[in-house]
Amino acid sequence: MKETPRAIGSAPSPRRRILVLFAHPSPDRSEVNRPMARAAANLEGVTLVDLYGEYPTFTIDADREQARLRSHEVIVFLHPLYWYSTPAILKEWQDLVLEHGFAYGSGGTALHGKIFFNTLSAGGPEAAYRAEGYNHFTLRELLQPFEQTAMLCGMIYLPPFALFDARNAVEQGRVEAHIADWMRVLAALRDDRLDVARARRAPRLNADLAGLIREA
Amino acid sequence: MGGLLFHAFVYLCAAVVAVPIAKRLGLGSVLGYLIAGILIGPVFGLVGSETAEIQHVAELGVVLMLFLVGLELEPRLLWEMRLRLLGLGGLQVTLSAGLIGAAGMLLGCSWTTALAIGLIFSLSSTAIVLQTLGEKGLTKVEGGRASFAVLLFQDIAVIPMLALIPLLALPELGAPPGVDPGSHGESLSLVEGLSGWTYAMVVVGAVVLVVLGGQFLTRPLFRFIAGSRLREIFTASALLLVVGTALLMTLVDLSPALGTFLAGVVLANSEFKHELEADIEPFKGLLLGLFFITVGAGIDFDVLFADALTLIGLTLGVMLLKAAVLLALARLFRLTPGDGWLFTLGLAQAGEFGFVLLSFAAQNHVLTQDLTKTLALVIALSMLLTPALFILYEHLIEPRLRAGGTREPDAIDQRGTVVIAGIGRFGQIVNRLLVASGVRTVVLDHQAGQVETMSKVGIRSYFGDASRPDLLLAAGIDEARVLVVAIDDRERAVQLVAHVRRHYPRVRILARAFDVDHLYLLRQAGADVAIREVFDASLALGAEALKALGLHPFKVEKMTRAFRRHDEQGLDELYELWDADRDLSTNRALLAGIHAHRQNLAEVLAADRLQLHDRTDRGWTPPPRDYARDLAEPEPASDDTSPPDA
Structure with a gap:
């Protein structure tokens, strides 16, 4: 697989630091998510955490994860969509790290004002994610638990950065363009060139990038 | 006569x-x-x-x-x-x-x-x-x-x-x-005719002698006797201790019962406590x-x-x-x-x-x-x-109170104790985990030196040969919920398991096995759980080796799990072929079974490399590339047990 060129639109000092929590239980077989993770890891201002790599037995270090959250302004879950949600370790991560008094409840203000969104690959085509499709709901509707989690934590929720029909993306040559978009979004968020207010209303973050991003 | x-x-x-x-x-x-x-x-x-x-x-x-x-x-x-x-x-x-x-x-x-x-x-x-x-x-x-x-x-x-x-x-x-x-009919008295204050001095002296003697003299003495490994002499010295104390008390006109009670309290913290109990009890x-x-x-x-x-x-x-x-x-x-x-x-x-x-x-x-x-x-x-x-x-x-529901649940401390036989390097870790979890343990070991070391670091341990039935009883095996067998003698460990299984069927027996053969012997003797002592550590080190080679940690975790599952399954299958009385080299069926099992393992692990949709990595295998086409029906048919990329 090809590496994405390093540091698209890098700035001397990032306005926002980005934390990408990557969860793929079988990274050797990943065709989309792992290249995206590698590309993100090479972008300045981005911290990439391979959760299955760091916690292969699921013994998540909540203190360490909370410290990571504190030191970043954008939190991204990067994962394949499993049963309309994340792989198991990201659920475990939420259960252990988003504690009362830290993420929500009295004194739980650590995440206030941070930006959150899912970056995911979905197996089904976009047509499946609507009332008439076999998934019956739009992607954004299906991800409402994350939206509400972000709201409870006082975070700004953005719609998912999603790739549909992911099993055929490599053969159809869609991956490289997708990764390039992914780099644009990360860099724009980092440099505060993304129209957050407008993005919040979009069905997907990558539906109309040109309309959201003010190029440097 | x-x-x-x-x-x-x-x-x-x-x-x-x-x-x-x-x-x-x-x-x-x-x-x-x-x-x-x-x-x-x-x-x-x-x-x-x-x-x-x-x-x-x-x-x-x-x-x-x-x-x-x-x-x-x-x-x-x-x-x-x-x-x-x-x-x-x-x-x-x-x-x-x-x-x-x-x-x-x-x-x-x-x-x-x-x-x-x-x-x-x-x-x-x-x-x-x-x-x-x-x-x-x-x-x-x-x-x-x-x-x-x-x-x-x-x-x-x-x-x-x-x-x-x-x-x-x-x-x-x-x-x-x-x-x-x-002291009936005793004419022996050291204190006859002594004046009041001398008498008081003698009495205090006798009590101090019992306390200090019990504290400082008995340990080296018992350790020396225990070193000789003569059981009857240990029993004799235990009796000597009690009779001697009683005699001393009688000589100064004090109650012998008081004296021996005091001696008992002094020795209550001693590592020889259960051995003394076992010897005096009959x-x-x-x-x-x-x-x-x-x-x-x-x-x-x-x-x-x-x-x-x-x-x-x-x-x-x-x-x-x-x-x-x-x-x-x-x-x-x-x-x-x-x-x-x-x-x-x-x-x-x-x-x-x-x-x-x-x-x-x-x-x-x-x-x-x-x-x-x-x-x-x-x-x-x-x-x-x-x-x-x-x-x-x-x-x-x-029954009436129980039926009426007025009886409250018993106190929390119903877990009962765990008896740990053998406090070598293996038993120590078991004990540490249990104690850290708030479980009361009684530790027995036949090496006085070992027991002394344990006592120094604050572990309640007692000297004694754990395969002795009376000592086990003194340590509370009849009320214990769990017995951990971690003694270094292979054969005595098996005998101990068999004995406890026969006489205390309620106790759950967990035993440390040295190797597969020992594991089978322990299982045959009635151990509920037998764990090979080096298996887990070897597997952990093997996993570290794989990680050092750059394999993804979660992949290593999955390989390790598959290896363990396969190995444990093989253990159970081969147990059927195993025969305690036959030498391995003459048990052809067992040898063939072992060979087949090894062969099978290679396949299992290779399967992961070949990316086969098999049990090693059944989970997290993506569905076929064209799977979404079949889903475009009114109702989704999700008969695949692995989580699909929806």
Whole structure:
């Protein structure tokens, strides 16, 4: 697989630091998510955490994860969509790290004002994610638990950065363009060139990038 | 000689016949001994005048019992139950003694006599109650714990009572005071003719000698003897310790029971505690049994039949007064009704120490001989009634309270203990985990050095060969929930598992195996769980090696899990082919099985490399590339167990 060129639109000092929590239980077989993770890891201002790599037995270090959250302004879950949600370790991560008094409840203000969104690959085509499709709901509707989690934590929720029909993306040559978009979004968020207010209303973050991003 | 053999035969015969029958009938062993004594004494007249002499010897059983009580009385335990011990026990003894004494005065006794009687009847029967509670599995319920606290206090209270009773001597009986049980007919005394302050010095010196000797001399001595690995010499030295202490106390005119009790407390924290218990226990049991037999044999049926109604009335009166005090205390200390009734009915009798105090009081001319005989009968009758009261509790009160739902759940500490046999490097880790999780453990090891090291770092461990049944019993195997076998001797480990499986089927046995063959032997012997000692560590190191080669940690985790699953499955399959009596090289079926198993493992692990959709990595295998086409039906058919990229 090809590496994405390093540091698209890098700035001397990032306005926002980005934390990408990557969860793929079988990274050797990943065709989309792992290249995206590698590309993100090479972008300045981005911290990439391979959760299955760091916690292969699921013994998540909540203190360490909370410290990571504190030191970043954008939190991204990067994962394949499993049963309309994340792989198991990201659920475990939420259960252990988003504690009362830290993420929500009295004194739980650590995440206030941070930006959150899912970056995911979905197996089904976009047509499946609507009332008439076999998934019956739009992607954004299906991800409402994350939206509400972000709201409870006082975070700004953005719609998912999603790739549909992911099993055929490599053969159809869609991956490289997708990764390039992914780099644009990360860099724009980092440099505060993304129209957050407008993005919040979009069905997907990558539906109309040109309309959201003010190029440097 | 012939006479001695005959008497030994009669006593042993009576015990052997009567005790098992009594126990089978649910009456308990103490009653069996009493009945045996009644049979050979007053009923058949096989023994007669010599019972009094034998009783003096048998009182050594009481001395041994106090030593054992002392051994159980670790200062820390004592401190934990201080409230119960002093509050519950102290009030029980004081109130019972006061009430019964007052009743005695109402019946016309002088105040000194009445007080002596009150003290004697305030005591309950440690032997009967503890034995019965243990037999019925009631030691850990609140009522059982409260009973134990009171009995413990009574056992301690005996000592000041022994000091008090001579002061109550009736002048008209011409009392020579200062006669102790166990010192009957002794003319040996170091303190005769000493002035008051020298006497006090000698007494204090003797007590200090017991405490310091127990603290500093016994350990090196026992360690030296343990090093010689001669069991009977260890037993002999244990007896020597008790007899010597008793003798020292007698020489300075103190109660030998007090001295051995003190020696017991001093040694309660010693790593040799359970070994001492195991060695002394049979002697205590036999001598105490002999003591009960002589009590039964000494019951004067002429007195009983002459005044049966009065005696029965007195017995019931004493028990009612005691029960009233106990019931009030149960309320005061907020025991649940069920526990309160167990406590009340269990402790309402008079006890074996009553006999000791009674004969002591008679010797000191506090009580007249006639009165002593009557009171002995009252004690014996109340003890005879106790099993009936326990049966009443078990069959009438407990079921009713349980059905009524008023019984609260038992205290949290129902986990029972874990006995760990062998505290080498393996047992230590097991023990650390358990202790860190708040589980009480008892650790046994046959290497005195090892035990000493453990004790230094604060682990409660005891010296002793864990494969010895009596030591296991002393360590509490009969009440333990789990036995961990981690001793270094392969064969003894298997024997230990087989022994415990046979005699204590309730205990869960977890054993450390050295290799597969040993694991099968342990499994065959009845171990519930057997773990190979190096398997997990080897697997962990192998996993680290894979990570060092750059494999993804979660992939390594999955490989390790697959390897473990396959290996454990193979262990079970090969167990069917395994034969303890056959050498591996001649067991062709087993060899073939092992070969097939190894072959199979290679396939399993290779399958992951080939990305086959198989069990090694069935999870997280993406669905076929064109799977979404089949889903475009009205209802999704999700028959794939792996999570699809939806």
